[in-house]
Amino acid sequence: MDLLQQLINGLSLGSIYALIALGYTMVYGIVRLINFAHGDVYMVGAYAGFFAVWHYHLSFFPALGVAMMVAAATGVLIERLAYRPLRQAPRIAVLITAIGVSLLLENLGILILKPEPRSFPEVFPLALYNFGGLIVTNRQMAILAVGLVLMVLLQYFVNFTRTGKAMRAVSFDMEAALLMGINVDRIITVTFAVGSALAAAAGVLVGIFYNRIDPLMGIMPGIKAFVAAVLGGIGVIPGAMLGGLVMGVAEVMVVALFSSTWKDAVAFAILIFILLVKPTGLLGRPGGEKV
Amino acid sequence: MALVLILAGVGLLTALNIGVALGRFDQYLLGVMTMAAINVILTASLNLINGFTGQFSIGHAGFMAIGAYTAAMLSLFAHWPFWLVLLAGAAAAGAAGLLIGLPTLRLRGDYLAIATLGFGEIIRVVILNIPVTGGPRGLPGIPNLTNFFVAEGVMVVTLVFIYNLVNSSHGRAFLAVREDEIAAETMGINTTAYKVIAFSIGAGFAGLAGSLFAHHLMFINPASFSFMKSIEILVMLVLGGLGSLTGSVVAAVGLTFLPEYLRQFSDYRMVLYSALLIVMMLTRPQGLFGKKELTDLLHFEGRGGLGHSRDQKLD
Numbered sequence: 001m002d003l004l005q006q007l008i009n010g011l012s013l014g015s016i017y018a019l020i021a022l023g024y025t026m027v028y029g030i031v032r033l034i035n036f037a038h039g040d041v042y043m044v045g046a047y048a049g050f051f052a053v054w055h056y057h058l059s060f061f062p063a064l065g066v067a068m069m070v071a072a073a074t075g076v077l078i079e080r081l082a083y084r085p086l087r088q089a090p091r092i093a094v095l096i097t098a099i100g101v102s103l104l105l106e107n108l109g110i111l112i113l114k115p116e117p118r119s120f121p122e123v124f125p126l127a128l129y130n131f132g133g134l135i136v137t138n139r140q141m142a143i144l145a146v147g148l149v150l151m152v153l154l155q156y157f158v159n160f161t162r163t164g165k166a167m168r169a170v171s172f173d174m175e176a177a178l179l180m181g182i183n184v185d186r187i188i189t190v191t192f193a194v195g196s197a198l199a200a201a202a203g204v205l206v207g208i209f210y211n212r213i214d215p216l217m218g219i220m221p222g223i224k225a226f227v228a229a230v231l232g233g234i235g236v237i238p239g240a241m242l243g244g245l246v247m248g249v250a251e252v253m254v255v256a257l258f259s260s261t262w263k264d265a266v267a268f269a270i271l272i273f274i275l276l277v278k279p280t281g282l283l284g285r286p287g288g289e290k291v
Numbered sequence: 292m293a294l295v296l297i298l299a300g301v302g303l304l305t306a307l308n309i310g311v312a313l314g315r316f317d318q319y320l321l322g323v324m325t326m327a328a329i330n331v332i333l334t335a336s337l338n339l340i341n342g343f344t345g346q347f348s349i350g351h352a353g354f355m356a357i358g359a360y361t362a363a364m365l366s367l368f369a370h371w372p373f374w375l376v377l378l379a380g381a382a383a384a385g386a387a388g389l390l391i392g393l394p395t396l397r398l399r400g401d402y403l404a405i406a407t408l409g410f411g412e413i414i415r416v417v418i419l420n421i422p423v424t425g426g427p428r429g430l431p432g433i434p435n436l437t438n439f440f441v442a443e444g445v446m447v448v449t450l451v452f453i454y455n456l457v458n459s460s461h462g463r464a465f466l467a468v469r470e471d472e473i474a475a476e477t478m479g480i481n482t483t484a485y486k487v488i489a490f491s492i493g494a495g496f497a498g499l500a501g502s503l504f505a506h507h508l509m510f511i512n513p514a515s516f517s518f519m520k521s522i523e524i525l526v527m528l529v530l531g532g533l534g535s536l537t538g539s540v541v542a543a544v545g546l547t548f549l550p551e552y553l554r555q556f557s558d559y560r561m562v563l564y565s566a567l568l569i570v571m572m573l574t575r576p577q578g579l580f581g582k583k584e585l586t587d588l589l590h591f592e593g594r595g596g597l598g599h600s601r602d603q604k605l606d
Contacts, residue, residue, distance in 0.1 A: 032401075082573070085573055086572065086573065094572075095404065097568075097572040097573070100568035102565075103522070103561065103564070103565035104562065111562055226405065262416065262420060265413055265416040268409035268413045272394075272410065275395075275398055275402055276394050276395075
């Protein structure tokens with residue numbers, strides 16, 4: 001029973017990782033870039049949600065929408081200003097730029113938003129539900145529900161819309177897609193917007209769940225979500241979802257069975273294991289379809 | 292012209308050392324100069340891995356931590372002489388580099404970067420969790436044995452060692468691996484062996500720097516060796532130029548002193564620092580010196596840098 005309880009806690013943490021991991025995996029699938037700044041876009045989203053609730057007194061769903069839009073704009077702006085000029089540059093140069101953007105967002109956050117953690121206003125009062133001994137909070141349910149809905153929407157978008165089809169084409173072969181008349185720049189913009197919006201949703205959910213946000217909150221979840229993306233198979237959308245959930249459960253289990261000080265090592269142990277054993281990830285197929 | 296410049300440089304260094312010996316610098320400035328020397332060692336050693344061998348590692352602080360903790364514990368608990376402690380710190384980090392390098396260097400590009408990041412963090416988390424290192428509270432009371440002359444001496448030895456290594460036939464193999472791994476392998480170079488050797492030597496010098504660091508600050512804790520420290524070293528390396536030791540020296544010294552002078556704007560310091568990195572990558576991705584050394588610049592025409600190549604391919 002206790003294990004089952006931890007599983008539920010792990011799944012809600014895992015949904016957060018999955019939502020962030022989706023952005024990593026989509027961007028990597030399209031432009032082959034580890035967007036180091038993605039964790040910080042998640043932070044921007046969390047703050048946007050915070051101000052929407054705290055200052056403008058919006059309720060949960062409008063605040064979520066605002067956060068997603070602000071983060072999408074941030075993601076697109078980053079791509080325009082920092083990554084697009086380096087489209088033809090060596091990949092390491094782009095990777096270093098991404099690290100730079102990440103540092104810039106963190107330090108601008110400290111400067112503008114102040115380094116002190118802020119407590120997220122209560123969007124809805126905490127309620128506990130007891131399912132035969134299993135305790136589930138309404139916040140956990142919100143995380144799971146929002147995560148699930150967004151992932152289903154994303155699957156629909158990628159698999160059944162024209163833009164989604166174009167995304168898959170660009171991911172499969174950028175030059176061929178260009179020759180077929182696909183506006184690659186627009187697709188990349190859309191990818192950054194969608195990925196950043198998902199990260200913002202994760203940020204707002206974390207704010208509600210842990211009740212605490214700060215300008216450096218994106219660093220660790222960002223790295224862990226990246227690990228989740230690699231674990232599932234980078235570039236594969238269902239892989240990021242699976243990887244995120246596995247990561248969340250693994251982390252909660254390690255905290256429950258050993259000690260919370262080891263929790264950050266779990267991610268990296270998983271990462272190194274997967275890189276050495278199956279670098280394409282759980283669901284990755286070499287040469288397979290990637291977005 | 293060249294001779295004048297070299298003489299000027301040697302003269303400046305001599306003056307600097309005489310100044311230090313005569314006690315013309317205050318404690319604070321001496322401390323910053325010592326840190327600059329340590330940062331030069333870190334940057335040059337990362338240059339061997341990232342710049343000369345082309346293996347992108349972003350976990351350098353982990354090896355620095357191994358060296359620092361090994362050295363600090365040997366000083367505190369076993370009372371070994373300082374020179375032996377330094378060697379032990381370097382050896383421990385080098386051995387760790389070997390152990391970590393063997394499996395991870397099969398990976399390339401982004402994957403290697405992430406794996407080294409992972410190992411760097413794992414080293415930190417392990418130090419955080421074993422009791423002998425003092426955990427998150429760190430190790431206080433390390434004897435203050437690193438003075439400016441020691442740090443400077445070790446720095447010069449490091450630079451001479453790496454410069455000669457890169458210019459030896461083994462060094463040519465490193466450069467060949469960087470330029471084109473498949474071509475290098477075709478030419479009969481054992482690419483895996485050379486990658487691991489470069490990684491291990493680089494890690495060893497990072498450990499040496501860590502040992503100096505521990506005996507300079509007299510206190511270490513795991514937070515000193517976080518991912519941010521690795522990034523700091525990387526920024527110095529990239530600013531100077533991947534593949535240029537001259538660049539490593541200039542950038543490491545510059546970026547050690549610059550923040551000290553920006554203290555009055557300390558709120559904006561890190562913002563400027565990260566903006567600098569982005570602007571650098573957008574406008575001059577090869578860094579200040581590219582792959583050129585001081586000696587190449589002095590000869591002006593006709594000679595390229597180490598492993599001179601027309602394109603600026605970095606990976």
